[in-house]
Amino acid sequence: MSQQAQPLDVERLREDFPILQREFDGTQLVYLDNAATSQTPEPVIDAIGDYYREYNANVHRGIHQLSQEASVAYEEAHDRVAEFIGADGREEIVFTKNTTESMNLVAYAWGLNELGPGDEVVLTEMEHHASLVTWQQIAKRTGADCRYIPITDEGRLDMDAARELITDDTAMVSAVHVSNTLGTINPVGELADIAHDHGAYMFVDAAQSVPNRPVDVEALGADFLAFSGHKMCGPTGIGVLYGKQQILEEMEPYLYGGEMILKVTFEDSTWNELPWKYEAGTPLISQGIALAEACDYLDDVGMENVERHEAELAEYAHARLTEHDDVEVYGPPGDDRGGLVAFNLDGVHAHDLSSILNDSAVAIRAGDHCTQPLHEVLGATASARASFYLYNTREEVDRLVEAVDDARQLFA
Numbered sequence: 001m002s003q004q005a006q007p008l009d010v011e012r013l014r015e016d017f018p019i020l021q022r023e024f025d026g027t028q029l030v031y032l033d034n035a036a037t038s039q040t041p042e043p044v045i046d047a048i049g050d051y052y053r054e055y056n057a058n059v060h061r062g063i064h065q066l067s068q069e070a071s072v073a074y075e076e077a078h079d080r081v082a083e084f085i086g087a088d089g090r091e092e093i094v095f096t097k098n099t100t101e102s103m104n105l106v107a108y109a110w111g112l113n114e115l116g117p118g119d120e121v122v123l124t125e126m127e128h129h130a131s132l133v134t135w136q137q138i139a140k141r142t143g144a145d146c147r148y149i150p151i152t153d154e155g156r157l158d159m160d161a162a163r164e165l166i167t168d169d170t171a172m173v174s175a176v177h178v179s180n181t182l183g184t185i186n187p188v189g190e191l192a193d194i195a196h197d198h199g200a201y202m203f204v205d206a207a208q209s210v211p212n213r214p215v216d217v218e219a220l221g222a223d224f225l226a227f228s229g230h231k232m233c234g235p236t237g238i239g240v241l242y243g244k245q246q247i248l249e250e251m252e253p254y255l256y257g258g259e260m261i262l263k264v265t266f267e268d269s270t271w272n273e274l275p276w277k278y279e280a281g282t283p284l285i286s287q288g289i290a291l292a293e294a295c296d297y298l299d300d301v302g303m304e305n306v307e308r309h310e311a312e313l314a315e316y317a318h319a320r321l322t323e324h325d326d327v328e329v330y331g332p333p334g335d336d337r338g339g340l341v342a343f344n345l346d347g348v349h350a351h352d353l354s355s356i357l358n359d360s361a362v363a364i365r366a367g368d369h370c371t372q373p374l375h376e377v378l379g380a381t382a383s384a385r386a387s388f389y390l391y392n393t394r395e396e397v398d399r400l401v402e403a404v405d406d407a408r409q410l411f412a
């Protein structure tokens with residue numbers, strides 16, 4: 001964690017998020033479901049409104065003024081996102097619908113063409129379904145195999161096993177950076193080094209890291225990296241695929257149609273330059289522009305500060321929840337995790353717990369968090385999960401803990 005991290009002025013920041021003022025039956029909302037989706041600050045909401053009020057037009061096709069304004073803003077949004085994650089430029093930033101689509105893009109455009117019998121895709125036991133199901137199904141179609149790096153009892157990756165599993169047969173290593181269930185921060189840079197030693201590509205699922213900590217694609221050694229706008233103060237309907245320029249140049253397109261072509265005849269077509277080669281049809285214009293605004297917002301707050309704030313809340317929540325030994329918290333110790341805590345209360349199903357918390361206006365997620373195989377490893381069918389963001393407070397963690405106490409008493 002960076003030495004320069006500053007405490008956040010959370011009360012000030014909360015004013016930017018109108019939804020946080022909502023009350024249910026006179027009780028103020030405590031929103032702790034940020035790993036599912038984050039709330040949206042006024043400047044991002046305004047960016048969407050301004051676009052539709054002032055310069056809504058299709059991009060890259062009109063000579064008229066509105067289309068030119070929209071095109072410039074849309075293109076510059078790619079530059080802004082590139083800067084946010086330390087990419088070389090807009091050529092390496094493809095706008096997609098979400099993390100899931102970014103993964104499918106690579107799995108279809110690269111995997112279907114490049115994988116075959118004898119090839120292996122190495123994943124981790126803590127992958128989100130977005131990556132696990134995608135690679136599993138592409139492997140089935142190509143005759144490749146998926147291998148899974150196991151987790152230790154503490155919920156970390158077993159790196160000795162990783163070094164054995166990644167071999168010259170490995171074509172792709174795809175790992176989640178921060179687990180959305182365990183909160184584990186995985187050594188993806190180390191995995192990338194091992195992958196590269198064996199001539200494999202490294203795909204980083206950064207859905208839970210780019211919103212919550214400084215991420216630099218070059219420092220991580222990622223060949224591909226994916227994340228979603230809606231988890232980082234941006235709108236829904238926008239995701240990002242980062243890809244190294246040379247690899248994106250070599251890969252086949254994923255979707256065909258308008259926008260992504262250079263020249264078309266009845267016989268054949270050639271492809272537009274990067275990143276437009278991967279953005280077929282009318283793209284995510286307002287969403288992309290608003291995502292760039294979200295990057296500005298987060299950089300103003302400071303990603304080191306966001307990281308530290310979340311880590312403190314997670315440590316506090318971990319400590320308070322485990323004051324009672326009928327609570328099992330999954331994942332590594334409280335001071336070494338991303339900003340979320342998944343847990344179970346003895347004898348209470350996570351869905352019931354979540355419903356009781358909802359009665360106190362505390363919003364958490366309950367279920368398998370799209371990590372069913374991981375829950376099987378954990379020996380649980382479901383868990384409750386509180387996930388924090390820059391606008392959450394220790395008092396809100398206290399509200400969570402009080403509501404868990406209510407559930408404990410109700411089911412005692």
Ligand code: 7TS
Pocket residue numbers: 035036037098099100101128130131176178179180205207208228365369370
């Ligand atoms: N990867 C990880 C690690 C995630 O946490 C999620 C979403 C995704 C991929 C998929 O992102 P999407 O934007 O394409 O849906 N995770 C969660 C979650 O934990 N609760 O709701 C969504």
